Amino acid sequence: MRNYRRLVLIVSFCASMLFTLLPIAGRSAAAAAQADNCTLKDAALIGTNDGANCLDASGWTLYKLDSSLSAVSLRDLAVCPDGQLLIPDFFGVSLYDGQKLTKLPKPSGSLGTKAACGGPNSIWVTGLTQDLLGFDGTNWTLYKSKDIFGSKPLIGTVEALAVSADGKSVWAASSDNIAHFNGTGWDIYENGKGLNKDYRFSSLAFDSKGQLWAGFSGGILKFDGKVFTAYENSKVNSNALAFDSTGNAWVGTNSDGLFKFDGKKWTPFGIKEKALTSNRVNTVRVDGQDRVWVGTNWGLNVFDGKTWTVFQMANSDIVDNAVNSLVIVGNGPALPKAVEHKPGTVIGKIIEGRTNVAGTTIELCSEGAPVIFTGKTPCGGYPDARNAKTDDKGEFKIENVPVGRYGFVVQGSDKKWYVFFGADSTVLVKSGETFDMQLINVKSK
Secondary structure, eight states, rough: EEEEEOOOOOEEOOOOOOOOOOOOSSSOHHHHTOOOOOOTOOOOEEEEEEEEEEEEEEEEOOOOGGGTTOOOOOOGGGGOSOOEEEETTEEEEEESSSSSSEEEEOSSEEEEEEEEEEOOOSSSEEEETOOOEEEOOSEEEEEEEHHHOOOOTTSSOOEEEEEESSSOOEEEEEESSSSEEOSSSSEEEEEEEEEEEEOOOEEEEEEEEEEEEEEEEEEEEEOOSSSSSEEEEEEEEEEEEOOTTTTTEEEEEESSEEEOOSSSSSEEEEEHHHHHOOEEEEEEEEOOOOOOOEETTTTTEEEOOEEEEETTTTTTTSSOOOOEEEOOTTOOOOOOOOOOOOOOEEEEEEEEEEOOTTTOOOEBBBBBSSSSOOSSSTTTSSSOOOEEOTTTEEEEEEEEEEEEEEEEEEOTSOOOEEEETTTTOEEEEOOOOOOEEEEEOOOOO
């Protein structure tokens, strides 16, 4: 049993109020015990809230490039056509072939969190000051945001970046428009200039024919080289976009799961269809076998065209259930068999000041505390939620909790729900272990 002293700030909200949960940093003991090596050939790199995994021919490993880049964030990685990884970080930009790092000339300024690679002569990374840097194999060129997107009030950061496999077609999107690099400058497409209305862009991708597509809030756009054509769907608040070899678009959304678009029909894949473990999709990738990889807030889901395979902390060695980013190299790895981990138990005691709170509820939330609470309980609409009531001593016990990291909310004697902030604002349930939350002090206002 592991005990934790809970020293946190708390804020109370009524059912209709907004509240936020901050995740705990650091790796789980299970993740730290994994091996360090990773074979890039036909691998999947999985970035989560609690570190990164490599899934290769040997199975699950904690992903490390070398001792100096052991904590690399997969949000910053891109795959080049030759299979090398493009890695921007605070120290510069590197290429990694699976064995060694090759440092590129260091660009000026700090780097951002997006990168794209069309080969050694077409490397692109974002900067922290709303600009874009392009490397032609010899030199870096800085492109200011206003030169890429114009100067409309809402236009600013690079929301999405895409480079064709031959490196010749480079596109960037802000929230308001799309820009194409013509070799010296940028051609802008926006409402009244190539587009027939305002869009809110979030993603860019090339299909198997080399045509550019853009995801927006309400559908996707296709560019045939001359005009943009919109394919709209009110449920498709696109935040991730990928294509398989047959031309199907796979579109991830913030709250409605995944959609496949075949050029005519939208097909949903979510919790309702028993396809995904969460409708909050963060990233989508397609490997060389046309398998669709979907990173959600509650696990990794892989579709081979017939069957969905789920990887969560409860049935695999994935480091965390919140999958934020994916990098797939080549054909991707063989999928390992599920290994069921024993559930755990969560115990603790709820007080108000020095008074025990009897008959109140604590609820574990599978995707952290909800952004907006409108149902009967804050976590009731989540993929997994567990709760318990306190006894006369204010003590509670929640059994058979699947391995995973949970947020939690507590109901005070005033019947308001309280969310906790700070270093101990999540619960890490490990296989067969009891997590003792000790004293949770709720002070009603």
